[in-house]
Amino acid sequence: MKEMELYKIWSEQTLEDKDLNEELAAIAGDVDAISDRFYQALEFGTGGLRGVIGAGTNRMNIYTVRQATQGIANYLNADYQSPRVAISYDSRIKSDVFAREAAKVFAANGVKVYLYDRLMPTPCLSFAVRELKCQGGVMITASHNPAKYNGYKAYGEDGCQITLEVAGKVLSQIGKVDIFHGVKLVDFDQAIADGSISYIPEEVTEKFIQQVLSQQINPGVCKDSGLKVVYTPLNGTGNRPVREILKRIGIQDVSIVKEQEMPDGHFTTCPFPNPEIAEALNLGLKKAKAEKADLLLATDPDCDRVGIAVADGEEFRLVTGNEVGALLLEYICAQRTEKGTMPVNPLTVKTIVTTELVDKIAAKYGVEVRNVLTGFKFIGEQIGFLEAKGEEDRYIFGFEESYGYLSGSYVRDKDAVDASMLICEMAAFYRKQGKSILQQLNALYAEYGVFCHTQQSFVCEGESGMERMSNIMEQLRVAPPKKVGQYDVVGTEDYEKSEIVDKNSGTVTPITLPKSNVIAFRLQNEARVVVRPSGTEPKIKVYYTTTGKTSEDAANLTKSIQNDFTKILGF
Numbered sequence: 001m002k003e004m005e006l007y008k009i010w011s012e013q014t015l016e017d018k019d020l021n022e023e024l025a026a027i028a029g030d031v032d033a034i035s036d037r038f039y040q041a042l043e044f045g046t047g048g049l050r051g052v053i054g055a056g057t058n059r060m061n062i063y064t065v066r067q068a069t070q071g072i073a074n075y076l077n078a079d080y081q082s083p084r085v086a087i088s089y090d091s092r093i094k095s096d097v098f099a100r101e102a103a104k105v106f107a108a109n110g111v112k113v114y115l116y117d118r119l120m121p122t123p124c125l126s127f128a129v130r131e132l133k134c135q136g137g138v139m140i141t142a143s144h145n146p147a148k149y150n151g152y153k154a155y156g157e158d159g160c161q162i163t164l165e166v167a168g169k170v171l172s173q174i175g176k177v178d179i180f181h182g183v184k185l186v187d188f189d190q191a192i193a194d195g196s197i198s199y200i201p202e203e204v205t206e207k208f209i210q211q212v213l214s215q216q217i218n219p220g221v222c223k224d225s226g227l228k229v230v231y232t233p234l235n236g237t238g239n240r241p242v243r244e245i246l247k248r249i250g251i252q253d254v255s256i257v258k259e260q261e262m263p264d265g266h267f268t269t270c271p272f273p274n275p276e277i278a279e280a281l282n283l284g285l286k287k288a289k290a291e292k293a294d295l296l297l298a299t300d301p302d303c304d305r306v307g308i309a310v311a312d313g314e315e316f317r318l319v320t321g322n323e324v325g326a327l328l329l330e331y332i333c334a335q336r337t338e339k340g341t342m343p344v345n346p347l348t349v350k351t352i353v354t355t356e357l358v359d360k361i362a363a364k365y366g367v368e369v370r371n372v373l374t375g376f377k378f379i380g381e382q383i384g385f386l387e388a389k390g391e392e393d394r395y396i397f398g399f400e401e402s403y404g405y406l407s408g409s410y411v412r413d414k415d416a417v418d419a420s421m422l423i424c425e426m427a428a429f430y431r432k433q434g435k436s437i438l439q440q441l442n443a444l445y446a447e448y449g450v451f452c453h454t455q456q457s458f459v460c461e462g463e464s465g466m467e468r469m470s471n472i473m474e475q476l477r478v479a480p481p482k483k484v485g486q487y488d489v490v491g492t493e494d495y496e497k498s499e500i501v502d503k504n505s506g507t508v509t510p511i512t513l514p515k516s517n518v519i520a521f522r523l524q525n526e527a528r529v530v531v532r533p534s535g536t537e538p539k540i541k542v543y544y545t546t547t548g549k550t551s552e553d554a555a556n557l558t559k560s561i562q563n564d565f566t567k568i569l570g571f
Contacts, residue, residue, distance in 0.1 A: 003038040006057060010038075013180060017062055020055040039463050044068055044174055046167045046377060047536045050142050050151035053093055057179070060094075060142075060150040062101045066183045068152060069102045071174030072136060073109035073184075075166070078173075080135045084112040086200065088125035089140035090237050090302040091263030092150045095119070098140045100188055102152075107196040108184035111136075117199040119263060121237045121303030123415035126159040126380075127208045128200055130411075133157075141302035144274035145537065147267045159412035160380035164514060205241075211410035212245055212418045217335045218429055223250030225428035229295050230288040231420075232257035234273040234280060235264040236301030241417045251424055255291055257284050267301075275300055275307025275403055276455075278318055285309060285316050295427050295437070299416040304376075305403040306416040308423055310437045322355035322453045323441055324423065325399035329358060330444060331426045332397050332407065333365040342396070347386070349379045349398035352495070352518065353530050353543045360448040367396065373495070373516045374532065376404050380412030401453065401543070445551070452546045452554030454562060457539040458571050469533045469540045472569055476519050476531065481568050484523055485561035491522035527557065529565055540569070 011024050027033040037056025042049050042064050049068055051060045076083040085106055089099035096119070103113045114132050116124070122139050129137040137155030145151070154162045154170065162170070177183060191197040229246065231254055233239040239261055246254050259269045260283060267273045270280040275298040288296040288309065296309040296316060308324060309316040319327075329348060336342040346367045350358050351374045362369045372378035379398040386392045392409040399405040404414030407422060430440050445451070460469045477497070482489055492501045493511065495518040500509040518532040528545040544562055548554035 003035045006038040007034045010055060015055075015063075020061055023055040036462055044071075044167065044171050045535060046162055046164055046375065048138075048152040048154040048161070050145070050149065050536050052148050053150050060098070060152070062097065063179050065098045065101050065152060066105050066185070067177050067179045068170075068174055069105040069138070070109070070177045070183045071170050072138075072154060073106055073111050074173040074177075075170045076111055076136055077109060082110075082112070083135040084114065084132065085136040085138060086114045086125060086128040086132055086134045087138045087140075088116045088120045088122070088128070090121075091119055091235055091265050092140070092142060092301060093147065093265040094150060095140045095265065098150065098152065099138070102138050102140070103197050104185050104188050104191065105183060107191040108186040113191070113197040114200050115197055119237050120205070121241060121415075121417065122153070123304060123411045123413055123417060124205065124208055124241070126155060126411040126413040127211070128204055129155050129157065130159045131204055131207060132200070139302065143302055143536070144272070144276070144300040144305060146272055147265060151536070158380070158384050160384065161375070161377035161413065163377075163381075208410075209241070209244060209248070211408065212415070212421060213248060214410075215407045215418055215422065216249065216425060217332060217339075217422070218425060220250065221432065222425055222428040223252075225431050226253075227251060227295065227424060227428045227431055228253045228291065228293045229297060229424060230255045230257065230284055230291060230293045231297045232260045232281070232284040233299050233303070234270055234275070234301060235260050235262065235267055236273065236299060236303055237263070238299035238303035238416060238420075239263075241303065242297070242299060242420050245417050245421045246424060249421055249425060251428075255287060255293070257287055259283055273301050275305055276321065281307065281309060281318070288316055289314070294431065295424065297420050297423065299420065300403075303416045304414045306405070306419045306423065307403050308437075310427075312438055317438060319437065319441070320453060321399070321401045321403040322357070322451070324403070325350070325401070325405060326355060326357045326361060326444060327437065327441060328399070328405060328407075328419075328422055328426060329397050330361050331422075331429070333361065333367060335429075336396065337365055343393045345394055346396045347382075347394045348396060349382045351375070351378070351400040352493075352513075352520065353532075354399065354401045355451055355453055356526075356528075356545065357444070357448055357451045361444075371513075373513055374400065374518065375535065376400060376406075376414045377412075379406065379414075383409045383412060401455070450548050450551050450554050452544075452548065452551065452558050454544045454558050456542045456544075456562065456566070457534070457537075458542075458569065459539055461538045465538050472540060473517055473519065473531075473533065480519075481521065481565075484521060484529055484568070485557070485564045487523035487525065487527050487561065489521050489523055493520035493522070495519070523561070527561060529561065531569075542569070
């Protein structure tokens, strides 16, 4: 159906959300604005839904949420008897509304609903799915995206975000649902009264906290460490659980960035509430300097990612996700080895775009490394494989470069509550040894070599942007670069073709991971460039790795490679 026809249908509806009526009236006659809202249905994939809040099939609104939920309900009822789901939501605009709408649709379809009575982090949703023996879960969040976005993460009974196979089944069901007339609904208050929707009891949250506490490596080390922490939840869900966990492990000096303390979906002080972005931490850095803190912690709105900055003289240095992950892995391995608590055949899991420093640390401690596709669900999937064999204790740590970490098997998604606790414990441990986190990082580089990792994102919005990303990836496959910067390309890993090609020998090796639209170029001197379209944002992402004798050497090499590859992409 053409965009204008869809616009007419929507405009003629008596919409329950008056904001949508006003938006549709405001864009009357604006062909581009109408096209952007209606040229496609908001794409449902393994990451669920994510898009700009507003009117239309290509927007997040109560109707696209209801339609997706009806599709999931149909899938659950077809595959399970008496299915149950857990639902949580973050601080974003309309998150609470979308959560209630999803609950109403599930309940109308005979799916028992467990709903948090207040906003709660993504890892708490993953935990609730497993704890309450649900067959599915929904987290209303757009993670770290700007305020105009919201999203809908779908989870399976294992507490992981849904697989490609399940996403395909759900998408098929969604396609059969008329967005206005094909959705079943119940009255929310009536569903609460009759028990088809229940609020998740506080004891489930306490069990989550206890599971996080069980991940401590050196219990008690924080209590007399004198560690001084500044924390910002970036107006998201982390305020209560992170502060609670820091209190329980004995961090006595925690200051909160007041402007970012309370939930606020407008994110007025950090337009991009992403701890990967330095600008999001400006207020936190200012407070950390003023209070002469040791450490700044920042969690994203749904509290599954955490970023840090550490004192470096009078200034503060941002520590990347790769660096934090490597530091935590070294700390866990060294301390568990010393204490005799390392499991037999220990295992760590990382994504294919995450630092290969992991391999060197793991080799030292006899830890197996498994590489998976980008997305924490693939790390969670590996934990599930271990659990099926009764070997979940082998898993000691997993992380991805985008500030997501997990040290236990109690949830199947990244957990910034757990990570915040471990980072503070690690900082306290080294502080009592007279070392800072930065000094420990330099010690890692002295032992294993300096790794420099840089990530670039190129925004490609709208229909033309999607086409441009597709063309870029096709061109890289048809005519791959022979040289990037000063380095020759010595090998190519194409995760869609499922093959690794060695340019020198011509050898072709199969890739056993699921197919994914990712290409990696191996360069001379252990340099690497990985490129992929984002699965959750209108961006094409590029990851650069270089090594050198010093940080400056590695950074200079990265700059040269980055500048050249940007030209290759056409930006």
